[in-house]
Ligand SMILES: O=C(NCCO)c1cc(-c2ccc(F)cc2)cc(O)c1O
């Protein structure tokens with residue numbers, strides 16, 4: 460049977476990347492997806508915005524919704540300090556399996572836990588089953604119509620604290636209008652838009668950062 464695009468991305472990483480070097484895995488995927496086959500990785504332009512927000516968050520526990528091939532998990536995990544971790548949720552079993560191998564090649568398997576299933580099923584398990592108290596950083600990059608309900612679910616499960624930082628991909632393309640409506644009208648969140656472009660394309664896109672109760676966090680220090 461023909462290989463999938465995601466399997467071909469893994470082949471390219473496995474053949475071209477330097478084992479244990481996250482930067483070389485990132486560069487290999489960006490090269491492959493800009494030169495051969497477009498794929499829905501966050502990419503290097505939006506990836507630089509992701510990097511900056513992760514550094515600002517300096518998370519002990521980070522959550523990603525939408526692993527895909529593991530590209531953004533590697534971007535996030537390579538910036539995490541010792542004894543900190545990234546949990547990433549992926550519903551597609553093939554994507555989860557490919558991501559596991561690519562994250563292994565990057566040498567980041569110790570820092571990244573891939574949770575296979577639907578976000579609405581896994582989020583309520585994070586506290587008890589995955590020993591999460593609260594999440595310092597959440598990257599939303601899964602089904603765009605799940606951004607708003609899953610943000611509400613994170614709140615309902617008590618997983619967000621004062622100062623928790625959310626970052627959402629694809630605010631313009633494919634777009635997440637319900638999420639934008641919800642988060643920008645919610646007084647508990649301070650929102651910032653980061654204009655950019657769709658990965659590997661000249662099409663406009665943007666990322667949205669939302670900080671929970673920022674003032675309260677600031678007053679604590
Ligand atoms: O659906 C997406 N992610 C969740 C997957 O489970 C997604 C899609 C696209 C995209 C697709 C088709 C097109 F024509 C343009 C963009 C881009 C992205 O960055 C994405 O994250």
Ligand SMILES: [Mg+2]
Nearest residue numbers: 501600628629
């Ligand atoms: Mg995306």
